Amino acid sequence: MRDVAVVAYSAWNGVEHERNEVEILMPVVRDVFDKVGLTKNDIGFTCSGTSDYLAGQPFSFVSALDAVGAWPPIVESHVEMDGAWALYEAWVRLQHGDLDTALVYAVGKSTMGDLLDVLALQLDPYVLTPLWPDPVSLAALQARAYLEKTGKTEDDLAAVAESRGRRVDRASGYIASPLRRHDCPPITDGAAAVVLAVGDRARELCERPAWICGIDHRIEQHQLGARDLTRSESAKVAADKAGASGVDVAELHAPFTHQELILRDAIGLNGATINPSGGALKANPLMVAGLERIGEAASRVLDGSAAKVLGHATSGPCLQQNLVCVMESR
Amino acid sequence: MANPCAIIGIGQTKHDTKREDCSQIDLVREAAKRALEDAGLTWRDIDAVVIGKAPDTFEGVMMPELFLADALGAVGKPMLRVHTAGSVGGSTALVAASLIQAGVHDRVLTVAYEKQSESDAMWALAMKIPFSPPLVAGAGGYFAPHIRKYIAQSKAPDDIGIKVAVKDRLNGVKNPYAHLHLPNITYEEVRDSLMLWDPIRYLETCPSSDGACAMVLASESASNAPTRPAWVHGGAMRSEPTMFAGRDEVNPIAGQECARDVYKQAGISDPRKEFDAAEIYVPFSWFEAMWMENLHFAPIGDGWKMTDTGATAIDGDMPINPSGGVMCSNPIGASGMLRFAEAAMQVRGQAGEHQIDGARLALGHAYGGGSQYYAMWVVGSEKP
Numbered sequence: 001m002r003d004v005a006v007v008a009y010s011a012w013n014g015v016e017h018e019r020n021e022v023e024i025l026m027p028v029v030r031d032v033f034d035k036v037g038l039t040k041n042d043i044g045f046t047c048s049g050t051s052d053y054l055a056g057q058p059f060s061f062v063s064a065l066d067a068v069g070a071w072p073p074i075v076e077s078h079v080e081m082d083g084a085w086a087l088y089e090a091w092v093r094l095q096h097g098d099l100d101t102a103l104v105y106a107v108g109k110s111t112m113g114d115l116l117d118v119l120a121l122q123l124d125p126y127v128l129t130p131l132w133p134d135p136v137s138l139a140a141l142q143a144r145a146y147l148e149k150t151g152k153t154e155d156d157l158a159a160v161a162e163s164r165g166r167r168v169d170r171a172s173g174y175i176a177s178p179l180r181r182h183d184c185p186p187i188t189d190g191a192a193a194v195v196l197a198v199g200d201r202a203r204e205l206c207e208r209p210a211w212i213c214g215i216d217h218r219i220e221q222h223q224l225g226a227r228d229l230t231r232s233e234s235a236k237v238a239a240d241k242a243g244a245s246g247v248d249v250a251e252l253h254a255p256f257t258h259q260e261l262i263l264r265d266a267i268g269l270n271g272a273t274i275n276p277s278g279g280a281l282k283a284n285p286l287m288v289a290g291l292e293r294i295g296e297a298a299s300r301v302l303d304g305s306a307a308k309v310l311g312h313a314t315s316g317p318c319l320q321q322n323l324v325c326v327m328e329s330r
Numbered sequence: 331m332a333n334p335c336a337i338i339g340i341g342q343t344k345h346d347t348k349r350e351d352c353s354q355i356d357l358v359r360e361a362a363k364r365a366l367e368d369a370g371l372t373w374r375d376i377d378a379v380v381i382g383k384a385p386d387t388f389e390g391v392m393m394p395e396l397f398l399a400d401a402l403g404a405v406g407k408p409m410l411r412v413h414t415a416g417s418v419g420g421s422t423a424l425v426a427a428s429l430i431q432a433g434v435h436d437r438v439l440t441v442a443y444e445k446q447s448e449s450d451a452m453w454a455l456a457m458k459i460p461f462s463p464p465l466v467a468g469a470g471g472y473f474a475p476h477i478r479k480y481i482a483q484s485k486a487p488d489d490i491g492i493k494v495a496v497k498d499r500l501n502g503v504k505n506p507y508a509h510l511h512l513p514n515i516t517y518e519e520v521r522d523s524l525m526l527w528d529p530i531r532y533l534e535t536c537p538s539s540d541g542a543c544a545m546v547l548a549s550e551s552a553s554n555a556p557t558r559p560a561w562v563h564g565g566a567m568r569s570e571p572t573m574f575a576g577r578d579e580v581n582p583i584a585g586q587e588c589a590r591d592v593y594k595q596a597g598i599s600d601p602r603k604e605f606d607a608a609e610i611y612v613p614f615s616w617f618e619a620m621w622m623e624n625l626h627f628a629p630i631g632d633g634w635k636m637t638d639t640g641a642t643a644i645d646g647d648m649p650i651n652p653s654g655g656v657m658c659s660n661p662i663g664a665s666g667m668l669r670f671a672e673a674a675m676q677v678r679g680q681a682g683e684h685q686i687d688g689a690r691l692a693l694g695h696a697y698g699g700g701s702q703y704y705a706m707w708v709v710g711s712e713k714p
Contacts, residue, residue: 058385073584095432
């Protein structure tokens with residue numbers, strides 16, 4: 001395998017009522033290029049992750065491309081997935097040997113519609129969507145099963161929220177039992193961009209590239225009754241394949257407090273600092289938050305504060321699909 | 331350099347207006363099972379699944395790959411979902427091939443589908459207000475001005491589109507999977523059909539179809555299959571913005587460059603002479619003439635002459651869309667992969683009644699968005 005590294009990362013999170021997706025993305029792309037002194041003309045391959053259903057518009061990624069300015073024409077692809085999977089596609093493409101740099105970006109405006117209704121459309125259209133189950137209720141079923149199986153309590157969930165910087169109010173009512181406000185992610189708009197480079201090109205572009213030493217992703221059954229919701233087999237396999245042992249820092253894409261506990265069990269993160277960024281409990285822009293986890297983890301290598309890090313992304317209801325990217329300094 | 335990639339299994343569904351006999355699940359499995367059978371493999375042999383389709387609004391399901399994971403045997407495996415507008419079927423195959431070429435996997439199942447009858451494609455494609463002015467509904471209204479400009483520039487006779495429509499429909503009769511089977515179609519019938527978006531008549535447009543296509547791609551060491559494989563000789567994608575001052579929408583630069591790239595990889599200098607067949611994305615009949623120029627098969631302004639002289643007929647010197655192409659079947663997300671798969675079927679000698687005798691090198695082409703996304707591959711019967 002060719003050595004590929006994250007050499008730059010930039011992101012923006014917030015709630016945005018004025019700017020559209022392209023306008024959110026443009027300064028982020030500009031910033032990530034400025035960090036390594038590149039322009040779009042230096043990029044070999046571009047790959048992005050967005051969702052039409054967030055924008056409420058078919059081909060929303062086509063207009064998002066205007067943030068890059070694809071002229072002269074560029075070599076480009078797009079996944080209707082979190083940007084973490086766009087990064088995976090770019091990593092694969094860089095293995096071919098003919099291109100040395102890639103731009104990966106993701107953008108999502110989760111606040112554009114009613115996110116709970118929108119995500120009900122992500123389910124099996126024949127037997128699940130007609131019931132309009134919202135993602136918080138589904139996560140609550142998972143949380144209840146997890147607490148019952150492990151003997152953990154709502155206090156254990158609150159402790160996760162607290163350590164991610166959430167203000168915990170144990171007296172607040174349930175949103176969906178056993179989940180309270182502090183157990184659930186905020187609804188966030190955001191954009192993120194990463195520059196990948198190969199070998200010597202990466203060393204030219206920055207002092208401490210975050211070398212990708214393993215990256216893998218796996219999917220599980222969609223039907224919630226068909227898998228054990230209290231554990232994440234797909235995260236476990238992806239972590240094993242990616243070589244996720246001995247990391248100093250792990251950024252887990254866990255939108256709900258109990259999901260962080262499930263992921264910690266699955267990935268096995270002995271002694272690692274978890275989610276110093278606050279993770280998805282602090283900002284959870286759909287389609288973006290997974291790429292942000294990789295970018296945030298890589299930043300700990302780029303700034304010299306960690307030697308080996310892990311970025312994780314999830315997609316689908318109740319952690320259906322998981323990606324693990326392990327990076328290190330060399 | 332990248333590793334060789336073989337196409338060892340190909341399958342497609344019977345395409346139709348409404349596949350009321352099946353769900354999206356059954357549809358993708360119908361194509362995937364045929365591809366596995368063709369490859370002599372089972373679900374268990376597959377390392378990863380790459381699925382593609384056009385906008386999720388076509389079926390009203392957000393990221394449907396999530397609920398299709400079980401049906402496609404992807405549980406416990408990596409699964410990717412590609413979306414690059416109308417070119418997606420081609421791009422999906424290229425992403426799957428990329429996994430083989432990178433040496434990441436040995437056997438990848440790639441599937442593309444659309445079940446357009448579960449929604450209304452025309453309105454699903456209409457841009458929302460207030461961000462875009464509601465100038466057009468559907469693709470025909472968008473592309474008609476490009477065709478008018480082509481006719482004005484090239485001074486083509488005004489019946490080239492009619493001739494393409496008749497040719498592709500007669501080719502489609504030879505393809506058992508094609509949606510439209512119109513054995514008695516005539517020049518006069520196309521000419522007299524309703525004008526929808528001038529100069530595009532009803533019979534000069536593609537149908538709206540339910541359908542799926544699947545392929546099994548393999549590394550060299552995994553390339554043994556009951557039928558000899560096709561080999562990828564080149565693959566490329568290009569994108570350019572939808573609109574800007576001075577953009578040539580008739581002969582877009584992204585398409586020209588994508589073709590040059592893929593020909594260079596395959597060592598092709600004269601595409602018209604060297605290709606035995608080409609399956610290209612022609613959703614409205616006139617695009618055959620336009621793409622002949624964009625793909626460097628004909629000099630600028632001369633593309634229409636290839637249709638007019640019969641060169642693009644199944645028995646011509648450069649058969650274009652012997653399967654009947656998009657004019658006969660258009661499950662949008664799958665249409666690009668169908669072009670790629672039909673090209674591979676030609677060089678494997680699998681194309682049945684629409685087989686070009688002795689085909690050894692073929693082009694698969696797809697485009698999307700406002701003629702701005704391109705995906706192409708060159709496939710050959712010999713290992714490159």
